Amino acid sequence: MRLELRHIRHVYSPGTPFQVEALRGVSLSVGPGEVLGIIGGTGSGKSTLVQHMNLLLEPAGGKVLVDAVDATTLKKSELRRRVGLVFQFPEAALFAPTVWEDVAFAPRRLGLEEAEIGDRVRESLALVGADHLKDRSPFALSGGEQRRVAIAGVLAMGPEVLVLDEPTSGLDPASRQDLLRLIRTLRDTGTSVVLVSHDTDEIAEVADRICILEKGEVRAIGSPSEVFYANPDFAPATVSTVAALNETGWDIGHPVRFRETLRALAGLMEG
Amino acid sequence: MSVARSFGQFYPVASPLHALDPRAKILSTAVLLLGLFFVDSAAGLGLVAVAVVALVAVSRVPPLTFLRLLRPVAFIVALTVFFQVLFSREGETLFAWGILEIHEGGVRLGLFLGGRILLLVSAAALLTATTAPLALADGLEDLLSPLKKLRFPAHEVAMMMTIALRFIPTLYEESQKITKAQAARGADFAEGGPLSRIRTTIPILIPLTVGAFRRADELAEAMESRGYRGGEGRTRYRELRFRQRDAIALAATALVLAGAILL
Structure with missing residues (x-):
């Protein structure tokens, strides 16, 4: 699927003294089987931007297009299934008594048959390498294991675009490598991936295109070698x-x- | 940042009321809250009402904002008046329709009780609107400290209050994040009746509770590693000072109240 953002603007607390313009007309797109890496410093608007991709935040201006269709015309549940969003520290939202039940939450909300739910849960847990954890309590797992389970919980919806906000922060090196491998696997099956990070080394290894965000604007977008060699401070x-x-x-x-x-x-x- | 105002919220402006010692304000409010139950005439209530209105003016809290602070309790006031008017059978009958009878005494009593609750709540709102939460906790600790002799944990209670107040915005922010994360997994919080609403909040309440316990653990460790060991021998960064104006404020409150009870 092709996800496109056109001139997205976002203002926090409009009309109050705390008003902040977080995004000032951001345009970018990600195509099927492509990994788009988004980098930028703290406060550049990365996390605000990703929340527009499934319209958890509504833009003050601009459009989100899903395969050239205006996302506001889609049903919210449909949009959120197709554009899977994994927040920063997603393990903070684990809640069910077992890993299996937690991952089954999203497919259950989609109203799938029990057999189909079982297949989805098994597949997503296998993708993140957590199938052996399915009967454990999510609260008894290590931080890295929790992260895998939380990501599986979004994968179980079968998203066509997967958006990951700082997915490797706080992970050990082995888990990081596993996560990068997962991103490559998903890309090879035609899923579009948006990877937000401020670890440029990691982004350089998997991204097909790079976008640098600065103060709510796109400073550069293009192939990794174009963008990195022209912006040495992000290299x-x-x-x-x-x-x-x-x-x-x-x-x-x-x-x-x-x-x-x-x-x-x-x-x-x-x- | 939320600009919504609700009961018990601090309104940060500079005013003579804000500048008073928190202990003077807590004591005055306490005296007023207790004393109001002994005021049994409309004239007495009127006197207290005049005093409260004057204090709101002095506090520099805009009157409309102050009324908004009272809004959450408006329902209780309305309910009290409603039941008194409907079920009291004293005095002349003003209106009768089937089994419905409204008596003059009921109306009087309803308005009196409604007015009393409104004044109680206004006094409490005035205290919290003009006293920063931390000053409030400090003041309470100081007032409760004589009870330490009876082994009442005054310092600990005040510390708990301070921590609770400090974590309200943090937990609010956390709940927003979790809500969004679950919404991204297809949770819909707007649909269904009350029962299904309770069910849909479980995916938010559980992680929020787990997170709160984790935070409490971390805070306890951080406090210990900085050498916190309870109230014993602990000095204050902000020393409270009870000045002449605080004594005057307390005396004035007592005087107005005494007048209202006698009226």
């Missing part, structure tokens, strides 16, 4: 290293991902 370690080498006279192109960069550096050493 991942690989890009900073290569840019420094290029500056001293070498020319090893514009690799972004770790393996590409290694290959480029290996070529340099052989040559």
Whole structure:
């Protein structure tokens, strides 16, 4: 599915002394099987932006388009099933007595048959690598396990776009790698993924396109190598290293991902 | 940030009432609340009402905002008046229709009781509107401290109040976040009757409670690691000082009340 935001504006507490313009006309899109990485500092409007993708927040101006259809014309439940939103620290919303029941919450709300619900729960738990936890209480799990279960709870709706707000914050390195693997798996099955993070190294590894948000505006959007080499203050370690080498006279192109960069550096050493 | 005002909310402006020692205000309010039950004439209530209106003027809380603070209890006042008027059988009959009879004494009693509740609530609202929550807790602790001799945990009670007040906005914010997260999973909080409404709040209440317990644990650890060990020998950052004006305020309240009881 293609999700498109056009000139989205958002104002918090309009008409009061606390009025803040959080988004000032943001436009971007993500296509099927594509990973869009959104980066930006704190207060840049990232979290406000993602809440517009399933209209949990209504824009003060602009449009959200789902496969070229205005999202406001869709039923809320339909929109929220198609655009799955995983908030920052999603484990704070776990509530059911067992992991299985918690993941079944969303499909149950969709009114599916019991057999279909069972299939969805099994599949989503398998995707996040948490099938062995299904009978445990979500409150007795480790932080990393809770995060997996919470993400499975959104995957169980079968979203066509998955929006992840800072999904790796507070996770150990192994869980981070698992999560990046999950994002690649979903992309390969045609799901669109929006990944919000301020860890540029991590975004560089999975994103097909990058958007930099600053003070509620899009500062740059495009391919990772275009965006990162033009915005050194947001560049991942690989890009900073290569840019420094290029500056001293070498020319090893514009690799972004770790393996590409290694290959480029290996070529340099052989040559 | 919410701008909605409700009963018990602090209204931060500078006024002579705001500047009074919280203990003077708590004592005056307490005296007034108790004394009001001994006022048995309409003239007495009138005198107290004049005093309360004057105090609202002095407090610099806009009158309309003050009325809005009272709105949550308007229903109780209305209910009291309604039942008194309907079920009291004293005095002349003013109106009769079938089994429905309205008597003169009922109307009088209804208005009197309604007025008394309104004044009770106004006095309490005036206290909370002009006293910052922390000052209120400090004042209460100080007033309750003589009870420490009877092993009453005055400091602990005040600390609990302070913490509870501090965490209201935090928990509110947390509940908003959880509500959104569940809405993203298809929860719909607007639909159905009261029973299904209660059911739909379970996915919010459980995580909120779990989170509150976690926060309480963390706060206890943070307090311990900073050396907190209860009220014993603890000094204050803000020292309360009972000045002449506080004594005058207290005396004036007592005087008005005495006048109202005698009237």
